[in-house]
Amino acid sequence: MNFQLSEEHEMIRQAARDFAQQELLPGVIERDKHEKFPAEQIKAMGELGFMGMMVQPEYGGGGMDTISYVLAMEEISKIDASASVVMSVNNSLVCWGLEKFGTEEQKQKYLVPLASGQIIGAFCLSEPEAGSDATSQRTTAIDKGDHYLLNGTKNWITNGNSASVYLVMAQTDVEKKHRGINCLIVEKGMPGFIVGKKEDKMGIRGSDTHSLMFTDVKVPKENRLGEDGFGFTFAMKVLSGGRIGIASQALGIAAGAYELALKYSKERKAFGKTISEHQAIAFKLADMATRIEAARNLVLKAAWLKDQGQNFDKESAMAKLYASEVAMWVTVEAVQIHGGYGYVKEYHVERLMRDAKITQIYEGTSEIQRVVISRMLLSE
Ligand SMILES: Cc1cc2nc3c(=O)[nH]c(=O)nc-3n(C[C@H](O)[C@H](O)[C@H](O)COP(=O)(O)OP(=O)(O)OC[C@H]3O[C@@H](n4cnc5c(N)ncnc54)[C@H](O)[C@@H]3O)c2cc1C
Numbered sequence: 171m172n173f174q175l176s177e178e179h180e181m182i183r184q185a186a187r188d189f190a191q192q193e194l195l196p197g198v199i200e201r202d203k204h205e206k207f208p209a210e211q212i213k214a215m216g217e218l219g220f221m222g223m224m225v226q227p228e229y230g231g232g233g234m235d236t237i238s239y240v241l242a243m244e245e246i247s248k249i250d251a252s253a254s255v256v257m258s259v260n261n262s263l264v265c266w267g268l269e270k271f272g273t274e275e276q277k278q279k280y281l282v283p284l285a286s287g288q289i290i291g292a293f294c295l296s297e298p299e300a301g302s303d304a305t306s307q308r309t310t311a312i313d314k315g316d317h318y319l320l321n322g323t324k325n326w327i328t329n330g331n332s333a334s335v336y337l338v339m340a341q342t343d344v345e346k347k348h349r350g351i352n353c354l355i356v357e358k359g360m361p362g363f364i365v366g367k368k369e370d371k372m373g374i375r376g377s378d379t380h381s382l383m384f385t386d387v388k389v390p391k392e393n394r395l396g397e398d399g400f401g402f403t404f405a406m407k408v409l410s411g412g413r414i415g416i417a418s419q420a421l422g423i424a425a426g427a428y429e430l431a432l433k434y435s436k437e438r439k440a441f442g443k444t445i446s447e448h449q450a451i452a453f454k455l456a457d458m459a460t461r462i463e464a465a466r467n468l469v470l471k472a473a474w475l476k477d478q479g480q481n482f483d484k485e486s487a488m489a490k491l492y493a494s495e496v497a498m499w500v501t502v503e504a505v506q507i508h509g510g511y512g513y514v515k516e517y518h519v520e521r522l523m524r525d526a527k528i529t530q531i532y533e534g535t536s537e538i539q540r541v542v543i544s545r546m547l548l549s550e
Pocket residue numbers: 259292293294295296300301302303325326327328329371379528531532533534535536537538541
């Protein structure tokens with residue numbers, strides 16, 4: 171075993187840390203307050219190679235491993251989880267899915283601009299009536315020979331308005347249940363495709379979450395990903411990898427809140443000494459650091475397994491479950507350590523606490539992660 175990061179990994183982490191400090195920190199409170207999408211920052215992240223990190227260079231990506239990706243995700247998420255969710259969806263859902271399962275034509279047309287950060291993508295599985303139970307898709311993609319006719323509504327779509335390319339799951343053959351679901355590549359601007367209302371959210375307020383409406387959208391057959399009926403398997407495979415991204419987002423939110431709390435505890439005085447000298451606060455810091463380290467090891471293990479080409483489904487669910495619970499717990503404690511100052515926007519920790527909550531919900535709730543993990547344990 172080797173717990174040592176390579177020089178290259180350290181450089182990537184440092185580059186992400188510097189970018190987050192210099193480009194994301196200024197304005198992060200304002201963007202959260204006004205629900206402003208970090209457009210300029212995402213463009214810069216694309217130019218630096220953060221939007222298609224794991225994609226092979228021939229398709230416009232950085233050709234890096236998953237370890238590099240989670241290290242960068244952690245650093246970006248410490249400062250701005252709204253920017254990191256855009257990065258996560260683009261890298262681990264959209265680009266990874268296209269690279270692994272797309273045809274050469276699909277890769278040239280869609281993956282190259284997505285991986286090089288010229289455009290961003292969205293992953294569209296959830297519906298008003300299909301969240302955790304993603305098999306009950308109501309959106310339909312009727313086979314019309316050379317094209318599919320797409321009808322229905324998607325909910326909660328990250329990058330809903332800012333994306334140019336959407337991977338949309340839809341039911342082609344109801345009789346075949348989840349084996350009748352397809353994934354179609356839909357372009358913004360296709361006639362009949364409308365971006366619906368933007369959600370007014372508790373956290374990750376800089377990211378744009380929208381419903382999407384499809385009315386008789388003609389999607390060419392060549393825009394189907396994989397074989398007929400592969401859509402549900404595609405979504406599950408992609409989400410398994412995506413969970414490593416969300417786990418590293420949760421880890422970053424926790425680590426960011428911990429770093430702020432540690433610093434504050436060494437500055438703030440009460441009863442003649444710094445609050446860090448009160449054992450109640452010191453013990454909180456010890457528990458925060460320990461849980462964060464445990465979460466980091468789970469995230470790195472899942473990333474490492476993926477890089478080795480081994481099965482990582484259980485480990486990515488474990489990493490996502492644990493890191494998101496740690497993020498929620500640590501951020502609440504970070505607010506507590508800040509006292510009244512933790513309750514106002516200026517000190518950042520209240521935003522991190524609001525941002526942490528979503529990591530227990532999207533890409534499979536904590537309950538669903540437990541379903542996934544326990545199923546695998548019981549079938550081993
Ligand atoms: C900000 C945001 C961004 C999102 N981005 C995207 C996106 O880009 N693309 C996309 O497709 N979706 C996205 N989602 C949707 C997200 O993945 C779903 O909200 C999530 O999967 C839960 O589905 P639901 O909201 O319908 O809750 P439900 O499935 O209705 O669940 C409600 C509660 O019941 C519990 N529950 C459900 N089934 C079980 C079970 N079998 N056992 C135990 N408990 C259960 C859940 O854990 C939860 O606590 C996003 C959501 C949000 C809020």
